Amino acid sequence: MRSHIRTAVVVALVAALLGVFLRNVDLAHVGSDIVSADPMWLTLSVATMILNLAIRALRWRFLLEPLGEAGFANAFRATAVGFAASSLLPARAGEIVRPYFLARHEGMSMSGAFATIILERVLDLLTVLVLLALFIFFFPGDASRHNPAIFTAIKWAGTATGLASLAGLGVFFVAAGDPARLGRMTNRLERALPSSWAGKIAEIVEKFAEGLGIIRRPSRLLVALAWSFPLWLSIDVGIWAVARAFGLDVPFTGSFLIVPVLTLGVAVPTPGGIGGFHEAFRLGATLFYGVPNDRAVAAALVLHAFTVGPTLLLGLFFAAQAGLNLGGMRRMAAGAQGRANI
DSSP states (O other): HHHHHHHHHHHHHHHHHHHHHHHOOOHHHHHHHHTTTTTHHHHHHHHHHHHHHHHHHHHHHHHHHHOOOOHHHHHHOOOOOOOHHHHHHTTTTTTHHHHHHHHHTOOOOOOHHHHHHHHHHHHHHHHHHHHHHHHHHHHHHHHHHHHHHHHOOOHHHHHHHHHHHHHHHHHHHHHHHHHHHHOOOOOGGGSSSSHHHHHHHHHHHHHHHHHHHHOOHHHHHHHHHHHHHHHHHHHHHHHHHHHTTTTTTOOGGHHHHHHHHHHHHHHHHHHGTTTHHHHHHHEEEEEHHHHHHHHHHHHHHHHHHHHHHHHHHHHHHHHTTTTTOOOHHHHHHHHHHHHOOO
């Protein structure tokens, strides 16, 4: 029953977001804009989506190093399968499927691999905020003039989020300093929980802290952070290429502002960010760059298709190779969650 209720809530949320996104839109005009988009720029955008997967897999290998040496092919496949799962299942299930899939093929601790996913998100957030800061202080252009109040709010929100991200990285540093001690501290839960539960929780927490082991090696962490910049610059190129394909007056550095707005949009827990992604791009393009609404809608539809499509197809292909279908991904996510909650 709970799964049916959750599905109904997700469907209602998607419908509401798409309703907001498509309100007062001339669909015939949108279709015409899509048909007339420049195919050369669209091809470049698709190419960046494949490149993003490869860079993510390379960076992930550095983060996984304390747990063992993962092969690039397995890291690439796991990344694609994880993003495919997030595109099809709610609540970003791919964040759990991805480390679980890799752990099965590399013999690593699932809890440790999951810790690297969280660390990835911190590195991603820091990189996005650094690029946003570069935009705000050096390349604001027309964006700051169209809506100065919203622009100022984003500037302060970005600063606060950046400080919170640094604080989170500090917490990870403390946790990674002595995984065994963290496990012993967790063992004290035996006083409040059955000993079997407390012991299992302690084991998971200790393995999770081991997954953060790269923090104890700053040079490796810096390499992982260095990979984050070509990753997000590639994502920016993909967004800018779609903007160019539709003739939007958005400079390349404008994607440094669009990406944080999209990040807020995909935070809404819908499969593949449907609705939230679309509306976030429409708002960013219209509010900061004065793009006509119908053309912004057309560009948002194509950009989302390019963001999700190639990864989804690759992920489903690799999942099929491993004997997984959508139901298998769902069970894998549920199984991983169950193990983590023991």
